Amino acid sequence: MPSSTRGCGFSRGTQGYAVELHVISNVVVAVIVGGLGAAAWRLRKSLVWRGAGRELLRRRPIALAVVGLYVTVALLDSISWIGRSEAGRKSEAVALHRPGSVIDRLFPADFDEKSYSAPFAHTEFYGGASLRYAGRHPLGTDILGRDVMHLTLKGARVALLIGAFTSVIVIPLALVFGVSAGYFGRRTDDVVFFVMSTLASMPGLLLLIALIVVLGRGTLQVCVALGVTSWVGFCRVVRGETFKLRELEYVEAARALGLADARIILRHVLPNLMHLVVITFVLLFSGLVLSEAILSWLGIGIDGSWGQMIDQARDELSREPIIWWNLTGAAMALFGLILAVNVVGDAVRDVLDPRTLRERL
Amino acid sequence: MLAYLVRRTLYGGATVFGVLVFLFLLFFSVTTPDDIARKAVGEKAPPSVLEQWKANHGYDMPLVWNPRDFMETMLAEHFRRMLTFDFGRSDADDTPIADRLRQGVLPSLSVTLPLFSIGIVLGIGLSLFVAFFRETYIDRAGVFLCVLAMSISMLLYIIGAQYLIGKLFRWVPISGFDSSPAVIARFLALPVLVGVLSGLGSNVRFYRTVFVEETSRDYVRTARAKGCTDTQVMIRHVLRNAMIPILTNVVIAIPFLFTGSILLESFFGIPGLGAITVDAINGNDFATLRTMVYIGSLLFIAGQVLTDVSYALVDPRVRLQ
Numbered sequence: 052m053p054s055s056t057r058g059c060g061f062s063r064g065t066q067g068y069a070v071e072l073h074v075i076s077n078v079v080v081a082v083i084v085g086g087l088g089a090a091a092w093r094l095r096k097s098l099v100w101r102g103a104g105r106e107l108l109r110r111r112p113i114a115l116a117v118v119g120l121y122v123t124v125a126l127l128d129s130i131s132w133i134g135r136s137e138a139g140r141k142s143e144a145v146a147l148h149r150p151g152s153v154i155d156r157l158f159p160a161d162f163d164e165k166s167y168s169a170p171f172a173h174t175e176f177y178g179g180a181s182l183r184y185a186g187r188h189p190l191g192t193d194i195l196g197r198d199v200m201h202l203t204l205k206g207a208r209v210a211l212l213i214g215a216f217t218s219v220i221v222i223p224l225a226l227v228f229g230v231s232a233g234y235f236g237r238r239t240d241d242v243v244f245f246v247m248s249t250l251a252s253m254p255g256l257l258l259l260i261a262l263i264v265v266l267g268r269g270t271l272q273v274c275v276a277l278g279v280t281s282w283v284g285f286c287r288v289v290r291g292e293t294f295k296l297r298e299l300e301y302v303e304a305a306r307a308l309g310l311a312d313a314r315i316i317l318r319h320v321l322p323n324l325m326h327l328v329v330i331t332f333v334l335l336f337s338g339l340v341l342s343e344a345i346l347s348w349l350g351i352g353i354d355g356s357w358g359q360m361i362d363q364a365r366d367e368l369s370r371e372p373i374i375w376w377n378l379t380g381a382a383m384a385l386f387g388l389i390l391a392v393n394v395v396g397d398a399v400r401d402v403l404d405p406r407t408l409r410e411r412l
Numbered sequence: 413m414l415a416y417l418v419r420r421t422l423y424g425g426a427t428v429f430g431v432l433v434f435l436f437l438l439f440f441s442v443t444t445p446d447d448i449a450r451k452a453v454g455e456k457a458p459p460s461v462l463e464q465w466k467a468n469h470g471y472d473m474p475l476v477w478n479p480r481d482f483m484e485t486m487l488a489e490h491f492r493r494m495l496t497f498d499f500g501r502s503d504a505d506d507t508p509i510a511d512r513l514r515q516g517v518l519p520s521l522s523v524t525l526p527l528f529s530i531g532i533v534l535g536i537g538l539s540l541f542v543a544f545f546r547e548t549y550i551d552r553a554g555v556f557l558c559v560l561a562m563s564i565s566m567l568l569y570i571i572g573a574q575y576l577i578g579k580l581f582r583w584v585p586i587s588g589f590d591s592s593p594a595v596i597a598r599f600l601a602l603p604v605l606v607g608v609l610s611g612l613g614s615n616v617r618f619y620r621t622v623f624v625e626e627t628s629r630d631y632v633r634t635a636r637a638k639g640c641t642d643t644q645v646m647i648r649h650v651l652r653n654a655m656i657p658i659l660t661n662v663v664i665a666i667p668f669l670f671t672g673s674i675l676l677e678s679f680f681g682i683p684g685l686g687a688i689t690v691d692a693i694n695g696n697d698f699a700t701l702r703t704m705v706y707i708g709s710l711l712f713i714a715g716q717v718l719t720d721v722s723y724a725l726v727d728p729r730v731r732l733q
Contacts, residue, residue: 117691
């Protein structure tokens with residue numbers, strides 16, 4: 052799902068393509084919200100999950116609220132439709148054919164300036180053209196005159212997309228390989244373990260770079276590369292836990308009753324791995340977003356990410372007078388998300404994993 | 413014992429084989445030699461130029477099967493180059509890759525070695541301090557600071573340090589490198605500082621977990637009961653016993669000292685292996701890139717085999733299955 056960033060300039064030829072993309076994006080949002088709602092509805096009766104949820108909310112209300120805020124912004128930025136934005140008085144004909152998200156519509160269509168504007172500035176910079184929206188850019192504008200606040204808000208979607216999309220690749224892969232290695236053992240385990248140790252022996256960042264250079268640059272490719280480099284750790288955890296579960300009495304009882312392997316795995320092993328899935332997802336997330344920032348700096352990241360904004364703003368620190376707002380917007384947004392996710396992640400691990408509970412003195 | 417050594421080494425060799433096969437799939441099947449050549453000579457180059465480039469860079473053999481001579485394939489050539497440490501020439505500027513690697517190792521080590529040792533000493537010291545005050549406000553604040561430090565992107569550490577120390581205070585140069593030892597310290601101060609700072613959060617948190625885990629053991633209670641002071645318990649008993657998990661963690665990281673830090677080297681203009689990697693990305697230099705991945709994994713595998721073997725030699729509790 053390439054982002055529908057302003058200024059992409061969809062020509063008439065690609066119009067149909069653009070329409071499809073934003074429709075897909077809307078459907079994905081509906082599926083995510085619906086899926087989460089359905090999951091919550093099903094789990095509401097489960098004492099374990101409801102208790103864990105309550106405990107999490109009690110321990111870390113602020114961090115959860117911050118994460119919720121980011122998710123809301125990202126979802127709002129994913130719902131888009133074609134049409135004149137309310138404030139878009141001067142919006143050109145092109146704007147009518149370009150899908151704009153809810154976030155886009157919060158800003159006037161011609162909000163861009165010709166060049167830099169400091170936050171809430173009333174005077175122009177470097178003797179450029181006079182400002183169209185003097186004093187109305189809360190975070191100023193960048194060198195191309197784009198509003199930094201707008202770009203920063205749009206970055207939330209890219210960051211969450213990286214985490215969610217990579218997890219969609221990593222979690223099934225790790226579950227299939229880890230459970231089959233741990234449950235069947237012997238040859239299956241040997242093969243999976245060999246693949247894991249091969250992948251784990253390659254330095255993470257180097258492998259990531261090699262994969263992206265070979266696969267090409269783009270959202271999908273970056274997520275696939277991040278998935279390939281990060282599934283091994285999760286797979287190892289799943290394999291070890293399955294080893295333990297296989298020896299437990301209830302699995303033995305299920306086997307004695309003559310249940311098929313597939314049924315035992317689905318009914319008795321997988322549900323007992325779900326807390327690991329949740330913990331890994333949250334702990335993996337911040338690492339993925341930080342990796343993308345590094346990739347952006349190397350020039351192989353995802354368009355519109357905070358990493359790219361930081362990279363572009365780097366040289367502007369040496370200008371005189373110094374242009375700091377550009378860097379600050381992206382950096383604070385990135386920092387806020389990672390911090391909130393890290394705090395929530397620790398709490399999730401404490402709540403869901405009985406082992407750490409015991410070790411916490 | 414000997415059987416264990418042989419088996420462990422053979423498994424290491426098998427992993428190297430796996431890495432080589434993976435690299436072949438990635439760099440010769442996913443991107444074919446044609447793709448690499450087209451990126452080098454340009455999309456619109458005539459086929460003759462393309463073929464010439466492939467011949468010059470040794471990409472002109474069949475991929476896996478040659479009916480005339482089965483050694484004359486890309487697969488065999490890939491294995492031969494990697495296993496004999498020949499590596500061939502760079503796709504971008506034709507220099508022998510092995511020479512560039514040899515030149516890059518020292519600058520890389522000059523950053524990573526001080527970074528690594530200072531990081532360990534500082535990390536262990538701070539985490540001992542925090543673990544000493546466990547379950548107090550000092551501990552809580554320490555852990556929170558760690559999470560805070562972990563949440564800041566490495567990019568921001570670099571940009572911040574370059575701006576504050578290099579530009580505003582003008583204590584040390586912003587970036588650069590020199591071969592004379594007297595000047596080099598001034599250039600290395602900033603990258604080492606940034607490297608230590610950015611790794612400190614996760615290090616302290618990890619070591620603290622280890623220490624706190626150790627302090628709940630029985631021998632700590634025994635030591636207290638004997639009348640040891642808290643400091644004695646921490647230094648003599650807890651630190652010594654915690655050394656095993658810490659050493660494992662530290663030894664694993666040693667091989668990667670040689671491959672350098674990609675971010676630090678390119679930001680601070682240090683001509684090490686990390687900078688070579690960045691050049692390879694920008695210049696579509698596939699030959700150098702796959703060599704770097706291979707070298708990195710080779711070092712890692714060798715380090716792991718050595719660690720396992722030395723454990724088996726030293727620690728009688730390790731069972732040789």
